[in-house]
Amino acid sequence: MKIYSNELIFIEVEKSEIPWLKIFPIKKYKELSDCDEETKKELLNTMLIVEKTMLEYYKPTKINIAMFGNYLPHLHIHVMARFKEDSYFPEPMWGKKQRESKLNLPNFDGFLEKLLTKIIQ
Amino acid sequence: MKIYSNELIFIEVEKSEIPWLKIFPIKKYKELSDCDEETKKELLNTMLIVEKTMLEYYKPTKINIAMFGNYLPHLHIHVMARFKEDSYFPEPMWGKKQRESKLNLPNFDGFLEKLLTKIIQ
Numbered sequence: 001m002k003i004y005s006n007e008l009i010f011i012e013v014e015k016s017e018i019p020w021l022k023i024f025p026i027k028k029y030k031e032l033s034d035c036d037e038e039t040k041k042e043l044l045n046t047m048l049i050v051e052k053t054m055l056e057y058y059k060p061t062k063i064n065i066a067m068f069g070n071y072l073p074h075l076h077i078h079v080m081a082r083f084k085e086d087s088y089f090p091e092p093m094w095g096k097k098q099r100e101s102k103l104n105l106p107n108f109d110g111f112l113e114k115l116l117t118k119i120i121q
Numbered sequence: 122m123k124i125y126s127n128e129l130i131f132i133e134v135e136k137s138e139i140p141w142l143k144i145f146p147i148k149k150y151k152e153l154s155d156c157d158e159e160t161k162k163e164l165l166n167t168m169l170i171v172e173k174t175m176l177e178y179y180k181p182t183k184i185n186i187a188m189f190g191n192y193l194p195h196l197h198i199h200v201m202a203r204f205k206e207d208s209y210f211p212e213p214m215w216g217k218k219q220r221e222s223k224l225n226l227p228n229f230d231g232f233l234e235k236l237l238t239k240i241i242q
Contacts, residue, residue: 031184033173044165052154063152065188070211090191092215
């Protein structure tokens, strides 16, 4: 689900038990180094805003960030709020499942409101 | 093995079949948002230099970047050159092994020389 878009980037939500957003450049770049300077700056700046908002709102155990794109050759940045009781912690979300988990997290809509306020500031 | 250090960051090599570096802030920050501005800028700038040098030198299928730190609460950025014939591709290096692989890559010393030249420029 797309939650934000401007002239350079857009943000999607990844369906998951954890808060997990993906930031894409609008133009289909493969690597961060391929991006024009303005897009690169916007991607990294948005990544930092998402991280900061997740830290403030969800108070996670750790933020995880990843840029893989091995399946989908369209650069994107995963930003994930991780909790010590989530199904994979301390493994990455791509690692071995550690437990059955039922997280009780603050409302996503509240997070989204805070995030969009920060982004359009 | 530490291959570079300045007043803000240091770079280590991760032992792996693929070219894989880890960039740490000297000060033990947990999250990217916790870093002072100068350190954050140096970390992200060094990440981009490592990515670019890997792309030029190894011509990998894809660059993978990750910041997890779930086991080790000292922020670090993994930068990995991935190849379609490596043991895990297209899975992340933390995913399920796909095959036995024997990569035939250009010499690491040559890469290191190019990288350090770029970093100290």
